[in-house]
Amino acid sequence: MDPEIVIAQTTSDDEEQAKTLARGAVESKLAAGVHIDAPITAFYWWQGKVEAAQEWRISYVTSLDRLPALQAWLHERHPYDVPQWVTLPVTGGSEEYLSWVVDETRSQ
Template structure:
């Protein structure tokens, strides 16, 4: 059976922090690759009122069996009290790319 691939996402309100969270996950082999989206505007409830903030979305490409380690690492490194953490299943894609994700997230 092929390993399941997932995309996990979080956000940061600081571009340098987003880059650090991206680089650290790749260097730790917790993600094969990471995309950081250009600043987005987020609206959300926080402590009883609607907030608006500029954030960078960080998307991690990883294998499902590495997801718990990536999540633990992220919660340790992320400065937010409650960082966004959502995962999206990858239901298809090029076999070469999906194999690359698996290879890069499983240290030899």
């Protein structure tokens, strides 16, 4: 089996919002699992100046075929004007784990 698995990431400046975005994606079968990293400090350009914010990084583990639906779902619910959205390919892992990701992200 050679499933195509990705990790998609976004951030939130509110811990409860991060949990809502995590739980909702799993409940909707758009992600097999989600990790929320402890608060991080982000520096970024916004409207012509450098901003700093405390954020929570949300990492979704999903199958490549569910990625477009996850992205659309997230952008409908994310409060940011321009939410971070990056994807990272998973290039290895145990066959059992990768199969689990595919099984858990099958459409309902």
